[in-house]
Amino acid sequence: MTDLSITPRNLIAADRVNGTDVYNLQGDKLGTVADIMIDKVSGRAIYAVMSFGGFLGIGEKHHPLPWSTLKYDERQGGYVVALDKKVLEGAPTFDDSETFSWTPDYGRQVDKYYNAPSYW
Numbered sequence: 001m002t003d004l005s006i007t008p009r010n011l012i013a014a015d016r017v018n019g020t021d022v023y024n025l026q027g028d029k030l031g032t033v034a035d036i037m038i039d040k041v042s043g044r045a046i047y048a049v050m051s052f053g054g055f056l057g058i059g060e061k062h063h064p065l066p067w068s069t070l071k072y073d074e075r076q077g078g079y080v081v082a083l084d085k086k087v088l089e090g091a092p093t094f095d096d097s098e099t100f101s102w103t104p105d106y107g108r109q110v111d112k113y114y115n116a117p118s119y120w
Contacts, residue, residue, distance in 0.1 A: 021078035046119045061093040066116035
């Protein structure tokens with residue numbers, strides 16, 4: 001049986017997700033989606049990497065958010081997460097100036113911080 005609730009409007013190209021704004025429940029803009037981490041085998045989006053803070057790209061941090069924490073809001077034209085800026089200030093991050101290597105331990109740390117089901 002086909003799920004009639006799935007339509008072409010439910011799909012989006014990854015390059016259109018990058019740059020999409022991310023808001024908290026109060027409607028405050030937290031950042032934008034800078035990248036998406038996708039499972040090579042299943043093709044599922046696992047993390048959205050959100051840029052946060054900085055000015056004109058300087059001092060900007062990247063926050064990996066478990067994909068399950070984001071909900072798309074058509075009204076806002078962006079993703080909404082149940083987080084505030086204080087939670088993000090203590091969250092796992094990385095910046096462009098450091099050599100970063102994603103590891104399963106880092107992924108588990110991210111999932112645990114957001115109390116999300118772990119991919120790992």
